[in-house]
Amino acid sequence: MISVAVSQENSKYALVIHGGAGNIAKESINEQQREEYLNKLANALKVGEDILGAGGSSLDAVEAVVKMLEDSPLFNAGKGAVFNIEGKNELDASIMCGNTHNAGAVTGLTTIKNPISAARAVMENSPHVFLSGKGAETFAYENGLEMVDPGYFFDQRRWDQYRQHIRNNVNRRRGYMDENLKMGTVGAVALDMEGNIAAATSTGGMTGKRYGRIGDSPIIGAGNYASNLSCGVSATGHGEFFIRNMVAYDIAARMHYAGQSLQDAAREVISVNLVEQEANGGIIAIDKDGNIVMEFNTTAMFRGYVNSEGKRGAWIFED
Numbered sequence: 363m364i365s366v367a368v369s370q371e372n373s374k375y376a377l378v379i380h381g382g383a384g385n386i387a388k389e390s391i392n393e394q395q396r397e398e399y400l401n402k403l404a405n406a407l408k409v410g411e412d413i414l415g416a417g418g419s420s421l422d423a424v425e426a427v428v429k430m431l432e433d434s435p436l437f438n439a440g441k442g443a444v445f446n447i448e449g450k451n452e453l454d455a456s457i458m459c460g461n462t463h464n465a466g467a468v469t470g471l472t473t474i475k476n477p478i479s480a481a482r483a484v485m486e487n488s489p490h491v492f493l494s495g496k497g498a499e500t501f502a503y504e505n506g507l508e509m510v511d512p513g514y515f516f517d518q519r520r521w522d523q524y525r526q527h528i529r530n531n532v533n534r535r536r537g538y539m540d541e542n543l544k545m546g547t548v549g550a551v552a553l554d555m556e557g558n559i560a561a562a563t564s565t566g567g568m569t570g571k572r573y574g575r576i577g578d579s580p581i582i583g584a585g586n587y588a589s590n591l592s593c594g595v596s597a598t599g600h601g602e603f604f605i606r607n608m609v610a611y612d613i614a615a616r617m618h619y620a621g622q623s624l625q626d627a628a629r630e631v632i633s634v635n636l637v638e639q640e641a642n643g644g645i646i647a648i649d650k651d652g653n654i655v656m657e658f659n660t661t662a663m664f665r666g667y668v669n670s671e672g673k674r675g676a677w678i679f680e681d
């Protein structure tokens with residue numbers, strides 16, 4: 363189990379990001395790919411840091427960071443999303459404000475370039491929390507968000523994974539999802555100088571998922587949660603388990619009601635409870651004091667953080 367905790371006294375701001383968790387071998391990523399991933403994570407941290415350092419809000423920071431990761435084909439969100447069993451991309455995203463406990467989420471998008479911005483529009487410009495499919499897309503269009511042809515999300519590497527999935531699982535029930543072909547969900551959690559926490563998560567889901575399947579990423583409390591009373595959490599992993607265990611909220615609730623530290627809460631949920639259920643994944647989180655935790659029960663989680671004390675870094679494997 364890998365657990366990294368960074369504490370910060372008199373915190374001003376902090377940002378932690380992830381680009382998915384999974385059981386991948388070190389050898390499966392060559393030196394050039396490693397550099398590409400780490401550079402993209404570092405650039406995303408810089409974008410968020412510039413916003414937070416200038417006194418911007420945690421909401422602006424997490425949206426900007428996730429947008430940047432959605433625009434990169436390296437990750438399973440926005441461009442580069444995995445394919446469902448029909449060979450289509452269906453995108454999910456959610457965002458939550460820890461100050462107001464307001465939240466927005468979207469699922470089953472096929473034409474919105476940046477699902478995280480659609481989630482934010484739902485939160486800020488509608489009385490609702492969660493919109494799906496065509497209704498979500500119409501809402502995003504009415505809110506002036508950039509629309510794209512579904513072909514925009516195509517990525518050859520993801521298509522090859524999809525073809526491989528079909529070949530490997532011809533005899534399985536439709537809807538079987540291969541855990542090893544889904545790496546790359548993205549997320550960000552930030553604490554701003556006002557002491558407000560925000561969390562954002564965006565994904566293409568899991569390769570081979572059934573048409574219409576909804577994972578944990580857009581479900582408030584499962585793949586995303588933020589409360590100034592406890593912490594902000596963004597999750598990645600096998601969504602069905604994260605939904606059943608209400609992972610993000612469970613971590614916050616353990617802090618709020620049981621007085622656990624962020625690190626203890628995250629470790630018990632990810633590295634004890636989920637491991638007992640043979641569920642793979644991880645979380646990134648920040649508590650109200652600026653402590654950062656990156657906990658995962660897989661061999662790898664693309665991740666990084668930066669804070670106002672100048673601590674920073676980005677990693678893929680245990681190092």
Ligand code: ASP
Nearest residue numbers: 547567577598599600601
């Ligand atoms: N949690 C995502 C889902 O189940 C996938 C992932 O994080 O890799 O849709």
